Every structure is written in structure tokens, then in C-alpha cells.
Amino acid sequence: xxxxxxxxxxxxxxxxxxxxxxxxxxxxxxxxxxxxxxxxxxxxxxxxxxxxxxxxxxxxxxxxxxxxxxxxxxxxxxxxxxxxxxxxxxxxxxxxxxxxxxxxxxxxxxxxxxxxxxxxxxxxxxxxxxxxxxxxxxxxxxxxxxxxxxxxxxxxxxxxxxxxxxxxxxxxxxxxxxxxxxxxxxxxxxxxxxxxxxxxxxxxxxxxxxxxxxxxxxxxxxxxxxxxxxxxxxxxxxxxxxxxxxxxxxxxxxxxxxxx
Ligand SMILES: Nc1ncnc2c1ncn2[C@@H]1O[C@H](COP(=O)(O)OP(=O)(O)OP(=O)(O)O)[C@@H](O)[C@H]1O
Numbered sequence: 001x002x003x004x005x006x007x008x009x010x011x012x013x014x015x016x017x018x019x020x021x022x023x024x025x026x027x028x029x030x031x032x033x034x035x036x037x038x039x040x041x042x043x044x045x046x047x048x049x050x051x052x053x054x055x056x057x058x059x060x061x062x063x064x065x066x067x068x069x070x071x072x073x074x075x076x077x078x079x080x081x082x083x084x085x086x087x088x089x090x091x092x093x094x095x096x097x098x099x100x101x102x103x104x105x106x107x108x109x110x111x112x113x114x115x116x117x118x119x120x121x122x123x124x125x126x127x128x129x130x131x132x133x134x135x136x137x138x139x140x141x142x143x144x145x146x147x148x149x150x151x152x153x154x155x156x157x158x159x160x161x162x163x164x165x166x167x168x169x170x171x172x173x174x175x176x177x178x179x180x181x182x183x184x185x186x187x188x189x190x191x192x193x194x195x196x197x198x199x200x201x202x203x204x205x206x207x208x209x210x211x212x213x214x215x216x217x218x219x220x221x222x223x224x225x226x227x228x229x230x231x232x233x234x235x236x237x238x239x240x241x242x243x244x245x246x247x248x249x250x251x252x253x254x255x256x257x258x259x260x
Contacts, residue, residue: 004067006031006197007052007083007166012061014047021047022221025061028214029166029197034188036200036208036229039218040241045201048218049168052199053085054078065165082165086155088174094144098136099124101143102158127161128153131190135183149180156187160194167191168199173207185211209234219244 005028014022022044029035039045050056052063054072062069065081072078078085092101099117102124110116124139133153136146143151152172159167169188173181188211192198202208208215209229216226217240224244227237236249 004064005029006066007199008064008067009048009052010062010064012048012051012063013059014044014051014056015059020221022051022058025218025221025223027216027223027226029199030214031165031195031197032192033213034192034198034200034211035226036202036212036215037218038202038205038208038215038237038241043218043241044221045218046170047221049085049170049199049201052078052083052166052168054083079162082163083168084159084162084164084166085168086152086159086170086172088170092143092151092155095142097142098139098146098154101154102127102161106162123161124157127157130194131157131160131187133157133187147180148175149183152176152180152184153187156184156191160191160196164196166197166199168201170201171203172200173202173204181207205234205238208237217241217244225249 007029009025009027012022012025025048027048037045037048047056051058054075054077057073063072064070070081072081093104096104099120103120108116108119121139128136128139136150136153143154146154172184172188176184185207188198188200200208200212212229214226215229215232215237217224217237219241222244224240225246227249232249240246
């Protein structure tokens, strides 16, 4: 039996008018792993993430989920396929509590046709517990009262609650201090350990080297290489990011796509 990556992009092109932003991009994300997506400012990371999440439509190439080619027309379609993007701004509602945020738009209705608060509260608590989250005291806390790390936790737990297959985390530690960064990285690992294919978009090489299993490096809209983290040093990754040259890794120049 062939085991497919959970998400695979093959030969993806994306232009905005005359501007070629992504060219022939290959990228894979596997269940149970953290796949980092790195690259300098303007390399095309956000554009690639938006293509994965159905915000942009790709011009050419293909996207596969569990080996099946898919056309991701819009974010709703992406969600249906199990793809969840956790954006930097997190899109949480400050005036709602944790349970309300986790179930927003997908509320449970009781047999009496009212909101099934008990069931939602129980599921929210179970989900946080499954991720060993101990930093949140009450699931009835308003999101406005949470720290940056706790907000990130709620956003990640939401993707677990909705059984996402692929979760893209966009700079999850960018606004966090040392302790909260460590907690969120732990959570990222646990998310992968639950069988999710986690894609971590990050500029922080310490985070990437600490938590990633695989690293895809975009350089000027091309995938310079996707490598196993254990096969590379941080210096080599930084060199790939800044030069796009794979020679330093002992790989042929212009290698693209996944390196198993
Ligand atoms: N809607 C758009 N129209 C035209 N050009 C765009 C559009 N969106 C992105 N670009 C261009 O595509 C290139 C890649 O941008 P993108 O935001 O994907 O990079 P990035 O790697 O996420 O950068 P950063 O790390 O700075 O967020 C940039 O040159 C940007 O100006």
C-alpha cells in the first residue's frame, strides 16, 4: 500500500497580474509531523498558505489531500477537506468566551433546539485536556482576558476539535515571550503527535530547528529544497533561505521538492 503525504503540492504556480509569486512549487506535509515553511520576506510563504487555504486559486499545478487531487475553490472547501489555517491575528472574538469561540458557527443544538452549552463545554474541556493544556483556567473565560499564548492555544485547540487533517500555523510565536513560546511549541508538537499534518510558517530558526521534522525553504517563489531537519544544520537552512542554493547541503543545485 502506498502511503501518501496528507497534503501534497505539485508544480504550483501563482501570479498576480504580471508578478510571478510562486513558480513550480512542490511541497509535502505528512500526518504526525511538523513541516516548517520558511523563507525570507517576500519569498511567497503567505501566498502559498493562501493557496492551501483556498483564499487564492492556483494558476497551475495540483494539490492532493491523502493522494487525491483536489480543487480548493474557497476557504469553505478547504475546511471541508480538513485544512485549517490559524492566521497570525487568530480570528478569535474578544467578546466571547473560549467555548463560544471554539464552536463559533458550528454550535451544538440540543433536542430542545437551544444551544447545548453543557455538551460544548465538555467537548472544549476534553479537547484542551487531550492537548495537555493546563494554562487555561476556565473554558468560560472571555478571550479578551487571555494572554497571547493562551489565545494561540485556543486557536490550535479549535482545529483539533474540528478534526482538521492539515493545520497551518502562521508565525504562532511571533508575539510571545520565552515561556509562552516554549508552551506553544510544546503544543505544536502535541498537535502533530495526534496525527495532524502541521505546517509551521516561521521566521524563527530556533523554533524551526526545535520542533520541525521537515523544512521547506522558499526562495523567490521557488522551493529551494524540502529537507529533513535532522539532515541539516541551522547554518545550512539560513544559507538556503538567503541564497536558495542547495550546493551547501550536498544536494544537486536546483533540487526542488521533497527529500524523503
Ligand atoms: N495580491 C497581490 N498582488 C500582487 N503581488 C502580491 C500579492 N500578494 C503578494 N504579492 C507579492 O508576492 C510576493 C510574495 O509575498 P508573500 O506575502 O507571499 O511573501 P512572504 O514570504 O509571506 O513574506 P513575509 O515573510 O514578508 O510575510 C511579494 O513580492 C509580494 O509583494
